[in-house]
Amino acid sequence: MSWQEIETPGVIVDLTIVEANLKRMQDYCDAHGIRLRPHIKTHKINALAQMQLDLGAAGITCQKLTEAEAMLGSGASDILISYPMIGPQKAARLGALAGKARFTVAADSPMAIETAAAAAAIAGAEIGILVEFDSGMGRTGVVAPEAALALMQQVLATPGLRLAGLMTYPASAQTVTFMAALKPLLRAQGLDVPPLSVGGSPKAYQTHSLGGVDELRVGTYIYNDRNMIAAGAASVDDCALHVIATVISTPKPGHFIIDAGTKTLTSDLSGAAHPGYGYLRDYPDAVIERLTEEHGIVRIDPALPAPKIGEKIRIIPNHVCPVSNLHDTITVVRGDGVQDIWQVSARGATR
């Protein structure tokens, strides 16, 4: 059976490309002595986490507790939740998980550390803490090295917690600046420089040049997407996931309508240089100009060949991770041939 026979809209993933993408990143990390801890938020599928671990990943990264709960089925025994958890409900849920694998969590505030400590007490198991700092993203993470030092000291003074190191996302020149400012503060307190964990697929292959990185957290590299192509970090042929859609209407020249909208592709854009809501693999000059929930409105030069009603087309999404979150299943292919259907077990895992 060919992917052309799949009902649309849907998602196909080419396992041959996945395998090549996974091997390339693992080989890079092995060559540079960096621990690879893949982020499963991109795929959310147990079998793919298992493939990453079998190739040599040191553990997995999840963004939310619900993802970690789903991923216990992958056989992962070392799980990082790279997100600060806050409050008694999260403590109770983390406490219920913490005995089932080696858990590490991110923290950028005293309350996040207290939440992890409460979870460790519930579990009767040690929980590792990565103190998060900001490398310019302006999201979570402390801004001042002094704040990182204070949180490290809080972790060291809290029973049930293990200081696992520092983390940031994405790695940048500011990562190096921050670490350089932190080191004398650590020395003054008689503390060692702890392990450093960084993230981000677009610049992953430059991680060794930052110096002092112990662990790399990357997700998108397994599938790649239009943002990765835009960043010069992947080619079209490196993209393992395609949305497939059917042309359902051709109401006027220079336009066609597909049955994939925001519920299939998301509303995520990819920067002004890459207009539209995805890259049409088979009509590269066409632009997915607008999306509504179930419709994609595609503009194409009327002088070019356009698809007919009923034709199935392939789209590389702008940002592949939230696309995984919209689909209950993916169809696994090798080339044109359909192999299997896999459940996206951590789809919708926002808590």
Place this chain on the structure above:
Amino acid sequence: MSWQEIETPGVIVDLTIVEANLKRMQDYCDAHGIRLRPHIKTHKINALAQMQLDLGAAGITCQKLTEAEAMLGSGASDILISYPMIGPQKAARLGALAGKARFTVAADSPMAIETAAAAAAIAGAEIGILVEFDSGMGRTGVVAPEAALALMQQVLATPGLRLAGLMTYPASAQTVTFMAALKPLLRAQGLDVPPLSVGGSPKAYQTHSLGGVDELRVGTYIYNDRNMIAAGAASVDDCALHVIATVISTPKPGHFIIDAGTKTLTSDLSGAAHPGYGYLRDYPDAVIERLTEEHGIVRIDPALPAPKIGEKIRIIPNHVCPVSNLHDTITVVRGDGVQDIWQVSARGATR
């Protein structure tokens, strides 16, 4: 139990506001002799479809076959799928459904009519056709009145199909222009003017002023959202659905981070006059400036009171329909009090 005790991120829906919103629209339609056929894409929940039918709705509207399959459980006996279905897979699925309720589908091409005819043959049941025309949206729908006439004639000549009328979305001044141009063509063929079905919540209460509208398809009116407020069609107090989130980090003055990102709120914006990714009910001057998948980055004037880490906040989303599609359940409340948890039975129904 108060909504403040719910784990975040999540969705709460106030049934008292829902009831008022539903009654207002039904009363309007009853007063003007317009059939109300609510679009369930906004809520995707059987119990809410049942409430709409109990109040007097003539039937329901679904956008996809999968939504219609899920909604058969609501007791709906008259279902419109306001979307052109194309090809043998859709014909087989529509054929399997068509005997279970009175079905009508949209068509804007000969192939969509052929698909419905194939389904009618499979089901041994008649299927109604609404011929879709474009009122300026530039999406599906024929552009020329002559094309609408030709499709109507195709329906009339096809066994198993019933000409149910014409449809467009959203209704506009161009709806009136199109109908005025079509009427002499119909007269010349000896055809009656068929029923007209229009859609769109923002201008729903002006439907009677268009003249000649028989049926109104509206979805968003059940919950309302920031786009409806922006259109002047709802107030903050008319908004029945809120996303609830927790403040998880306050890394620097004038900013706080919430645990709701694109996986919870979508990336949908609401126009330049209403910046950001939603309206913070409790901090109306704050702006949700950026979203990543699990983080919302909120900017607030440092001189104003800001929430502390651990505080739960309520957000009115920009566009409520795709938010429903991201959540497996909603928590039903009246005022502050939690009543129940309901499954979003047609979540993820894109096929």
